[in-house]
Amino acid sequence: EGVPQNHAKAATLYCKAAKMGDADAQFFLGWMYANGRGVSRSDNIASYLFTMAAKQGHEHAQKMESYTKKISASLSFPSCASKIPLQQARNGGGVTYPNDYIFKLVTKLAPLYEVDPKLVMAIISVESGFNVRAISPKNAQGLMQLIPATARRFKVKNTFDAEDNIRGGIAYLQWLLTFFEGNVSFVAAAYNSGEGTVKKYNGIPPYPETRSYVKKIRKLYKKQTHPYRPHVVGG
Structure with missing residues (x-):
């Protein structure tokens, strides 16, 4: 006789593999959510997982x-695929990071653009929770959640490649820092809602999402201003 099927256990295993970026696991877990096998049926979660796999x-x-067109702004995610928050270290409140590889990439790339690695890590934490395969309802992708237009603008070829994504995100941060003359709050607001929106309101836009986003970044990155290169943005 065969081994009895255990859909709930299969869903748990697929979920862990999906979070690590396995496209097959993302697809099969999406199928389980689409059909309510071993998990509560959710077209939203199925859509998100199918989209992740399709992008690969x-x-x-x-x-x-039919599913990937259903992604909404109110997505909920399987618990094992939820964002990984920054954790406070026990030795005096310093910040520790859940992925040493990502931290090493950031500390290697950020100085090339004269951007503080701590600001980059704060952006990654809030944007993707250090999930290399993250996709937002607005199709922002990867660690620094680059939308396709921004990825093209900063010559990112593969948004799901950690180094390529981080390099593009840092280049964008460098540009924003110059555009807003080192004002960290304005830069964070622009990263969330676009530089045009911040320029339109001459400050942080009155959008609850953007205001909440800026608060999260400022909680992780305390400096109000950041050095910038005047020549990065043309006149």
Whole structure:
């Protein structure tokens, strides 16, 4: 006799693999959420997972347009795929990071653009929770949640490649720091809502999402101003 099926256990295993970026796991877990097998049915979660897999070239996931068009702004995620928060160290309140590899990439790349690595890590924490495969309802992708237009603007070829994504995100931060003359709150607001919106309101826009975002960044990055390169933004 075969081994009895345990859909709940399978969902847990698929979820862990999906978070690590396995496209097959993302697809099969999406199927389980679409059909309510081992998990409570959720078209939103299924849509998110199918989209993640499709972005990696998964053939079957790319055919699930009926689901991938359903992504909404009120997505909820499986607990094992939820964002990983920064954790406070026990030795006096310093910040520790859940992924040494990402931290090493940031500390390697940020100085090349004269951007504080701590600001970059704060952005990554709030944007993606250090999830390399993160995709937002607005199709922002990867660690620093670059939308396709921003990725093209800063010559990012693969938004799901950690180094490529971080490099593009830091280049964008460098540009924003110059544009807003080192004002960290304005830079954070622009990273969330676009530099045009911040310029329109001559400050942080009155959007609850953006104001909340800025508070989260400022909680992790205490400096109000940041050095900037005057020549980065043309006149």
